[in-house]
Amino acid sequence: MLLRRIRQFFETRSVMEVDTPHWSRFGVTDVHLENLRITDGGFLLTSPEYPMKRLLAAGSGDIFQLGHVFRRDESGPRHNLEFTMLEWYRVGWDDERLMVEVAELCRSVADEPELAVETVSYREAFERSGLPDPHRAEVALLRACVGKQLNTEAGDWSRDECLDALMALVVEPGLPGDRLVFVTRYPASQAALARHEVVDGVTVGRRFEVYWRGMELANGYWELTDPAEQARRFEADRARRRELGLAEPEVDPNLLAAMEAGLPECAGVALGVDRLLMIALGASDISEVLPFDASRA
Template structure:
């Protein structure tokens, strides 16, 4: 058992400098820094994300969930009239710990009333260049990404064709799943390696079935979720949305998430009624994004392992 930190003094100083750069960036743009609670009464319903749960304590009438993202609380502030806001927060997700993941991590999240997801991509690019130095960047729709990287249209290809392509060159054993499952396999096994050679690249307008908390519109004859992800040299760095503002639709999506969780043998999560009440009161049209600070620091310092930029990673706590 080692008591020593995993990050050296150089990395600790680089983190302090990065945090200072982030705050200067938003201060220059008049974006308000806020703080929201780490312990929440409702956990995220997304089947792909598992929260850490605190179940013991004299103050706890019921279990509390360590936030996987400050999103819900920040949207409540937006509905209350906060205007543009950002937060540098600790976030927690139960799951893999390794070279790019730690169950406790730093997340930069910000929201821009009046921005669509394209306007927010522009600002994300400006922030990243402020931290890493000026570099070219590009945008690709999800559809164009698949066509350019593996010559397959993700919206028109049959599910059987997606599976066949995913299995080509990979031993996937008895894996099975629906259309989105095979699209995800293709992303991780074939598309992301191609993205590693594309530098700073935004991918936007995902299939409507992957809309998460974003608006759904029709583009090019297909329904898409107005969301984006940012990759730098193949490393996923940020996830943004043109935010859903309809409380009724949000409740339906929460219910659908929980149905999927149960079908996958997972536990259903409580729905955040306070968020739904805030949406009913009126969330302004806005876009928001979450960016991994630790991964940004890895890119800034040239480190390939997240444990080298954390003072104490999961195994040292």
């Protein structure tokens, strides 16, 4: 029923459903994601983003996709190695307009028309939790916060490692659970596929994440369309992966070629369908909403 409601939502808005491959010859460079590599070559995709952007560049117009994606080392009450993702793109939109539609989708498919919405910047979310300004604080101070808040030695942690830990274990649990909470204006270093802008002298990414009832539900961007800048960011990701001793997947030349041909102005978002179903059913473990979780696959 949830999948039918999602499709009906987009049908009434004339957004076309597409079906792109689950496999690619190229992986992702994001240091926070790990592809599953196939023995015969190539990778199972962590998201349909790259092929969907190629369709956008070819003139598809507004599109959405419902399908399975794969992320290595994803396990736990809210994670499964294979899960269902809803991803959609709106041509000519920015992130703020897309956030309105994300809220409309959640209200519609969860049958909660009065569901409240709150928007808070990444900086505001940290400061509400009694943490320093995440954009301006020295790394030493962030490491000290990790040590104090999480009782963890963080003496050699990078800035983003500190911020990720504090976000996941301090900020997120304190967000209101009775409404959709949109966290916006992430650090630029955490928004490699999004446009960047300067706000109060700090460069931030036009990225948002959506939280509901204690769970991260969706991640969206006002998409970067500059191929040269995207290539530079991919190489920066690869350099960081090299520093961390991680595999360095080759940058997908098909995506960059599509951007060179002309990726239209657009905003896109990916939403975890299984988590949305968990919320709708009041489930505490993702295995409760999957017919075959990783332990039974």
